[in-house]
Amino acid sequence: MNIQTVEIQQGLWYLGVNDRQTEFFENMWPLPNGVAYNAYLIQSEKTCLIDTVRVNKADAFIESLKRVMGDRTLDYLVIQHMEPDHSGALRLVLELYPDVHLIGNRKTGEMLHDYLEIGNENFREVKTGDTLDLGDRTLEFVQTPMVHWPESMVSYDRAHKTLFSQDIFGGFGTVDGGIFDDEVHYDARYEEYRRYYTNIVGKYSMMARKSIGQVKELDIEMICPVHGYVWRKNPKRIIEDYSNWANYKVKDGVVIAFGSMYGNTEVMADHLARYLAEEGVRSIEIFDVSKTHPSYILSNAWEKRGLILGSCTYNNSVYPNMHRLLHILEMNKLENHVLGVFGSYGWSGGAVKELKAFSERGKFDVCETMVEAKGTMHLKEEELLRQLAKEMADKLRAAEK
Numbered sequence: 040m041n042i043q044t045v046e047i048q049q050g051l052w053y054l055g056v057n058d059r060q061t062e063f064f065e066n067m068w069p070l071p072n073g074v075a076y077n078a079y080l081i082q083s084e085k086t087c088l089i090d091t092v093r094v095n096k097a098d099a100f101i102e103s104l105k106r107v108m109g110d111r112t113l114d115y116l117v118i119q120h121m122e123p124d125h126s127g128a129l130r131l132v133l134e135l136y137p138d139v140h141l142i143g144n145r146k147t148g149e150m151l152h153d154y155l156e157i158g159n160e161n162f163r164e165v166k167t168g169d170t171l172d173l174g175d176r177t178l179e180f181v182q183t184p185m186v187h188w189p190e191s192m193v194s195y196d197r198a199h200k201t202l203f204s205q206d207i208f209g210g211f212g213t214v215d216g217g218i219f220d221d222e223v224h225y226d227a228r229y230e231e232y233r234r235y236y237t238n239i240v241g242k243y244s245m246m247a248r249k250s251i252g253q254v255k256e257l258d259i260e261m262i263c264p265v266h267g268y269v270w271r272k273n274p275k276r277i278i279e280d281y282s283n284w285a286n287y288k289v290k291d292g293v294v295i296a297f298g299s300m301y302g303n304t305e306v307m308a309d310h311l312a313r314y315l316a317e318e319g320v321r322s323i324e325i326f327d328v329s330k331t332h333p334s335y336i337l338s339n340a341w342e343k344r345g346l347i348l349g350s351c352t353y354n355n356s357v358y359p360n361m362h363r364l365l366h367i368l369e370m371n372k373l374e375n376h377v378l379g380v381f382g383s384y385g386w387s388g389g390a391v392k393e394l395k396a397f398s399e400r401g402k403f404d405v406c407e408t409m410v411e412a413k414g415t416m417h418l419k420e421e422e423l424l425r426q427l428a429k430e431m432a433d434k435l436r437a438a439e440k
């Protein structure tokens with residue numbers, strides 16, 4: 040049975056499932072380490088389930104819910120987020136406990152109708168500041184629109200200083216035995232958390248900053264997200280990481296992403312990296328857009344101040360795999376970066392022109408030197424790549440002052 044039921048506080052149960060079968064989150068983002076869907080059950084004078092799980096794991100989830108609930112009936116189901124990775128088992132919960140009261144905000148009510156054709160009979164609408172009295176626990180609701188969907192909200196149990204944070208403070212990766220942050224090595228999963236944030240929430244960083252700001256005001260001893268670990272020893276760590284990502288806090292270094300068919304653009308990327316190293320840049324990572332999924336490139340680029348994009352020309356245009364990366368970077372609103380571009384072409388250009396257009400659309404500090412080789416790189420392009428590396432290094436140094 041692929042579920043973990045653990046009483047994480049007296050009367051509070053973690054009901055988490057691991058999904059190692061789904062290859063892509065949202066059918067797009069690779070899941071080499073799987074993902075966990077977490078729900079939480081409060082058993083006080085009243086019983087209250089907070090969120091459910093994705094439908095592919097619903098059977099195991101319902102069995103565990105029944106086992107923990109025993110003869111009791113479910114009074115409330117708080118729907119913090121309607122995305123199907125959390126609302127997938129909602130119908131089954133309703134079948135099991137037809138009198139349960141559904142708790143959500145106005146948008147949740149609309150989505151219950153739109154996605155699941157569930158009417159408003161048992162639905163109680165709440166908004167920020169409203170509370171739900173369960174006995175020894177009272178939940179206070181805070182709406183966090185667009186982190187991740189418009190109906191997203193979190194629930195705070197003031198007496199137990201516990202925050203049920205839905206997607207916020209979650210990450211990719213299954214929960215392999217260790218549920219709490221003090222039972223695992225979070226640093227080993229740090230990059231998967233950052234990849235989750237940058238690709239799933241990154242676009243909404245402005246709203247995330249607001250939500251994190253609201254959460255920071257609360258006295259928190261435990262954070263219970265719907266993906267990944269429960270934070271009880273050091274919740275400040277995940278709040279800080281999320282805060283850094285949402286504020287586009289960058290470190291020294293450069294990501295070079297290139298698209299190359301026969302190696303002519305790749306060799307430019309390698310030369311550029313060497314010149315950057317000679318200029319004193321110490322953290323340089325090169326990614327081949329044909330080999331590395333853009334979610335990893337975005338995630339790595341998010342935290343490095345420098346980004347350099349290089350593309351061969353394909354059918355008078357930027358290389359298709361680079362085009363995909365550009366779309367992902369643009370969609371997720373990468374900001375606060377120094378950007379450089381280069382590329383190559385065979386008989387008529389196209390790639391560098393499109394990279395230049397991309398650089399002009401975003402909020403970047405753009406390096407003036409743009410290098411374009413006809414065929415393979417020659418001495419002239421070598422010199423221009425040195426110039427681009429110097430310009431990038433100078434801008435990085437200036438930004439760090």
Ligand code: FEO
Nearest residue numbers: 120122124187206
């Ligand atoms: Fe984990 Fe936005 O759903």
